[in-house]
Amino acid sequence: xxxxxxxxxxxxxxxxxxxxxxxxxxxxxxxxxxxxxxxxxxxxxxxxxxxxxxxxxxxxxxxxxxxxxxxxxxxxxxxxxxxxxxxxxxxxxxxxxxxxxxxxxxxxxxxxxx
Amino acid sequence: xxxxxxxxxxxxxxxxxxxxxxxxxxxxxxxxxxxxxxxxxxxxxxxxxxxxxxxxxxxxxxxxxxxxxxxxxxxxxxxxxxxxxxxxxxxxxxxxxxxxxxxxxxxxxxxxxxxx
Numbered sequence: 001x002x003x004x005x006x007x008x009x010x011x012x013x014x015x016x017x018x019x020x021x022x023x024x025x026x027x028x029x030x031x032x033x034x035x036x037x038x039x040x041x042x043x044x045x046x047x048x049x050x051x052x053x054x055x056x057x058x059x060x061x062x063x064x065x066x067x068x069x070x071x072x073x074x075x076x077x078x079x080x081x082x083x084x085x086x087x088x089x090x091x092x093x094x095x096x097x098x099x100x101x102x103x104x105x106x107x108x109x110x111x112x113x114x
Numbered sequence: 115x116x117x118x119x120x121x122x123x124x125x126x127x128x129x130x131x132x133x134x135x136x137x138x139x140x141x142x143x144x145x146x147x148x149x150x151x152x153x154x155x156x157x158x159x160x161x162x163x164x165x166x167x168x169x170x171x172x173x174x175x176x177x178x179x180x181x182x183x184x185x186x187x188x189x190x191x192x193x194x195x196x197x198x199x200x201x202x203x204x205x206x207x208x209x210x211x212x213x214x215x216x217x218x219x220x221x222x223x224x225x226x227x228x229x230x
Contacts, residue, residue: 032217036221041205041224041226042223042224043207043209043222043223044158044207044209044221045221046218046220046221049217049218051217090157090158095217096216097217098146098216098217099148099209099211099216099217099219100148100160100163100209100219101160102219104157104158106157107155107156107157109155
């Protein structure tokens with residue numbers, strides 16, 4: 001069975017500070033990993049995805065994530081947070097052949113202090 | 115590219131009535147669309163997979179007679195919540211995959227359903 005754990009329910013950072021959101025997964029095969037962002041009352045927007053190759057993945061809006069197989073982790077990072085980054089962030093893992101079968105974590109709410 | 119829309123964005127209905135939610139892929143043909151339900155402060159729960167021209171595949175525990183899904187064209191899937199009750203109130207989100215990228219899904223903006 002596949003599962004995703006996002007250990008931090010809520011994170012608060014100051015604008016301009018760095019950010020790291022944690023994601024740990026459990027998956028029996030080679031994982032396809034995703035990070036999504038959801039603004040209040042909106043759908044999910046894909047930030048980045050990892051399937052293979054370079055374990056450091058660049059995404060949109062200045063985000064990056066690093067896949068660490070030994071730690072079963074796929075943490076999301078941003079060097080300098082903007083107030084507009086305040087949102088809900090979801091990590092997901094799934095099979096490559098069927099995106100709809102992805103399993104989502106419970107999400108991390110990011111608050112940005114001015 | 116890969117834009118998915120949903121309509122309506124919000125709907126309020128009385129208990130016992132039916133509500134239809136539309137999901138459209140605007141700039142691509144989606145042979146497969148997915149319907150999710152999201153509770154407040156919770157993750158997404160896959161309800162069903164909508165396949166163009168065939169019956170939808172429902173996840174375990176999802177009532178197929180309650181949540182009717184129709185995928186009549188390559189750009190449109192609909193979810194009808196029949197005989198809605200207050201416990202059906204939720205945020206419903208659809209997503210779609212492009213034919214050449216089935217490993218990635220693109221999400222619609224969601225529909226907030228409130229049943230009084």
